[in-house]
Amino acid sequence: MRLTRVTLFLLVLIIGFGFYRLAVYLLDDVDAQTFQATEEVMVDTATVLAGVVEEKIANGASKPDVQSLRQVFDHAQRHQIEAKIYNHTKTNLGINTYITDSTGLVIFDSDEGKREGRNMADFNDIARTLAGRYGARSSREDENDPNSSVLFVASPIRSGDNIIGVLTVYKPQADVRTFITGRRRDILTATLLIGGGIILLVVAVFVWVFQPLGKLTNYAQAISRGERRPLPNLGKGKEVNTLGKALRDMRETLEGRDYVKNYISTLTHELKSPLAAIRGAAELLEEDMPAKQRHRFLDNIRRETSRSESLVRDLVQLSELEGQSHLENHRPFNLTELCHEIADEAGPRLAVKGLQLEFSSDEDINLTGDAMVIKLAIKNLLENAISFSPDKGTINLTLESKDKKSVISLKDEGPGAPDYALERAFEHFYSLPRPGSDRKGTGLGLPLVYEAAKLHGGTAELKNLPERGCVASIHLPL
Structure with a gap:
């Protein structure tokens, strides 16, 4: 250009x-x-x-x-x-x-x-x-x-x-x-009108054609970089708008095909283990065995069924976010009140492990975006913190404004994550065993947090604390 x-x-x-x-x-x-x-x-x-x-x-x-x-x-x-x-x-x-x-x-x-x-x-x-x-x-x-x-x-x-x-x-x-x-006046007037008309025509061509094409080029380059952007405003030119819509439709079609292909492949792989465990336990239940052993196999079926349900639920939520090229529900909301609401709803889940959730906010913060998406992201971070926290520990939920951004942070007192795991934390289906067991999560919670932040023009981070535990944070533009 x-x-x-x-x-x-x-x-x-x-x-x-x-x-x-x-x-x-x-x-x-x-x-x-x-x-x-x-x-x-x-x-x-x-x-x-x-x-x-x-x-x-x-x-x-x-x-x-x-x-x-x-x-x-x-x-x-x-x-x-x-x-x-x-x-x-x-x-x-x-x-x-x-x-x-x-x-x-x-x-x-x-x-x-x-x-x-x-x-x-x-x-x-x-x-x-x-x-x-x-x-x-x-x-x-x-x-x-x-x-x-x-x-x-x-x-x-x-x-x-x-x-x-x-x-x-x-x-x-x-x-x-x-x-x-x-005669001089007539010649000057005619020359200025004709010359001005040609220059205006060139400017109009630039404004109506080349400027929208520049926007489309930037839009295509942003898509290549993996950014989520809505189709830019291309003015009222019919030809350029037709091209822009065709480019958007092509992008959505190609993304949809790759998305379905990759997710079906990954979901099939991830469901193999719980389905195999359920199938094995069900076959063993057909045999005559002591009641205690039968209850153990039934618990195994319930646990794997629950994991499969969580996997499908998280996958549906993540696919809904990844399917959006831009934020569709864009409204102002109070982030401080939203965090209070999340803390209140987490009471029963915290009580199971005897955990305490301490919430602090240095000011009343308002944002513009999708409150339900942000709430889902914060709940996933909190669920992650609960899973890795020791019994009777403390989780800190803090909200602050810094460098024209609102920062939502969740700190736990768990064992932290290995350095190699921090680099892969936001990959799909990547998860670490929970402390004290060999059970893993679905590996879709942190990717969902990442997508939610990205849709709002922000970022998500996970890092270890100096002494112990992890801090997961979401940075959103004010």
Whole structure:
């Protein structure tokens, strides 16, 4: 998934850079194309006006006659203009002209005669035109104001084959900037909308597809590690949710098959001994024997029957826990009250061996989870402690909060467990003989405790005490 994220990031970066370059090109091109179009119209205008002036010139004249052109501009400037050009309304004449003689001296300026009497032979529009070339320039009226630029386009005035003057048409760039600004705004808006749409599409694909796939990957990896996790929230994407449910169903199916196979095999093996003992005792009871011996065989049948029942009962409880991919009953409950309840219910069982149960809690602790599952786990630890405790001994049940966890501990005064047994304590069907006899438990109590803690996001531990006895504990997140 890291490669996918890097690829998506690079894709967004490339798209963003591409649209940036496109926007720069289009914005620069708007200026160039607009001024080119304006210059073309000004060339036509200058040529037409030069033709008007030439018409009034007699062959052999040394300078143009500007009187008729002066009248034309005087009339034009008195006209009222209200032209709607796209989103811009034009209300005044935006073009002017000046005429020079063959030396570059201005003899007419339609802009209130501002340039009349000024020699402009050094400016490109005049100098190049008098030299027989195309003359044009762009100059600022105020060098400190970039918005004061004016476009100048010139056309020669001829008398016969001689150039006797120059007619220059000029127009402020500010008149054209209105259209450029509007086009720039349209280009920027379109570019940002398209680019933003593509980037949003990439982000949406990441959120709707790749992010849920990342969650599914983590879910699958957690399953591989043996963790119990519910199917993560994958959003509302139909395809991803279908994939997630298919993965969950496949997992449950495969786990179910392996679970049934392993448990049937193990249960069959574990039931062989008690069933063989029951069968042997039943066969011997058919023979004629003293009453005392008959009672011994009957006790053996009852004991093995009880062990078989405990094995099946514990196996059913454990299978119910192991069959849950996540905690199904999730509610708040008071752990301190639950421990008091367990201690009260254990009274008769403790009395058989004359044991005392001392319960201590440093505070009132509340948890969120399945109270019945936690109760079953604590009862199994207590049953284990009772089995390994000497007669008239003491069992300590303590409840405390430590490092943002609640810790339930049960300490007994039994012989403790060998180191090799501590490593295998939570394995299925692994059990040690009870003190003073060769009888074993079902080997399912501690695995049940482990599964209960795991479902609640906690852990279970078993270790020997320094002097004697064991301490079994459950650590649950608060």
